Amino acid sequence: MAITSFGGLGPGSQPVEEDGGELQYMEMPNGMRAFARPILPEKEEVAGLRAALDVLSAVADSLAAFSSGRSNAVHDLAGLDNANLALVDQVLGEGEMSVICGDDVQAQESVLAGVWRIRRSGPDGRLASDTIEVGAFPSAVMAEAFAGSRDSLAAPPVYPAGVFNAPPLIAEINDHIGRTGPGVEPHVINLSLLPHTEKDLAFLDKLLGQGPVVVLSRGYGNCRVTTTGTRDVWWVRFYNSTEALILNTIEVTALPEVVSAAPEDIADSHGRLLEILEVYR
Structure with missing residues (x-):
């Protein structure tokens, strides 16, 4: 039986359109780090x-x-x-x-x-x-990560103009805040896959509030994780090497797996x- 092989995928693999246009690909993270034994004294x-x-x-x-x-x-x-x-x-x-x-x-x-x-x-x-x-993960950080944070989000009686898809997310976040703990899978809201406006994001950011913790992980591209002012709610954002945001999520969990050894x-x-x-x- 003959085996048909498919052509390559990625930049340069697809034919150029008649008008000269080419399919553009967003650059993904690169440069994953591996363990490097330190240079030690004799x-x-x-x-x-x-x-x-x-x-x-x-x-x-x-x-x-x-x-x-x-x-x-x-x-x-x-x-x-x-x-x-x-x-x-x-x-x-x-x-x-x-x-x-x-x-x-x-x-x-x-x-x-x-x-x-x-x-x-x-x-x-x-x-x-x-x-x-x-x-x-450092206990010294976890002790302060959500100190003084709110236990739930309060939906406003009237939403600002341009805010369309944030309201159902408020109910979803509140529903999962009380379910975090050891052995509980994180609840991830992938904003990159959900329809939203810039005003939706700005509204959520303001409503969730700012927490004291900022984590930068350089293991594979750049990942920035921040606590919010709402208990057990984290922003997790991945960027490529050109600093373009490629994955934007809200995680409701005691600790996101991406920052946990x-x-x-x-x-x-x-x-x-x-x-x-x-x-x-």
Whole structure:
């Protein structure tokens, strides 16, 4: 039996129209990042840096003990001098996810999934605490993510001109806010597939309010996740390399999966950190 092969798909694969026009394709995200082992000092160069190695060994133990639903392990770096902190920085590196929470908390995922560096500043802007957390997402951020948020959306008696498709979404969001929790699948509203106007989006944005958390993930293109002023409601937006919005969603969930380290990735991080530490034994 003869097998018919289809022509290629994508830019340049389709014939040019008689008027010279070509089918245009939106550029999709590219440049997915993979684990890159950090460049580490030689064994003799870390002599005297036992405090850093002890912290990293404790982090490895926390990775081994990780399980979903368990509280994050926290490791304080306050007692480390500059040389020991430099070794910790070198081993952990900077991963694909950065988090800002309000004016005082910043979190950076390391090159090891599930290992987060948390820095909190004081009222004077100086560093107040420096810790490592091991878990799916920093608990220091989650503690403030929806502090003071509203529990539901109040529909106005009259909608602004140009707002057509936002009203049914208000009822849908309210219906799912009370259903979030461990083991509950996120409820995703894909605005990219729903008919809407710019005024619909502006109205929803204002009604939902602004939360304190902004997450930037660079693992595959750019993903920006923000909390709203409404409990367990997140904006999740994907952009391509030209900063064009290609996917715009509202998620009603305790934590969007896109910002959560998966258990299998955390298990991989344990093995990778043990390999790094083995060099210095």
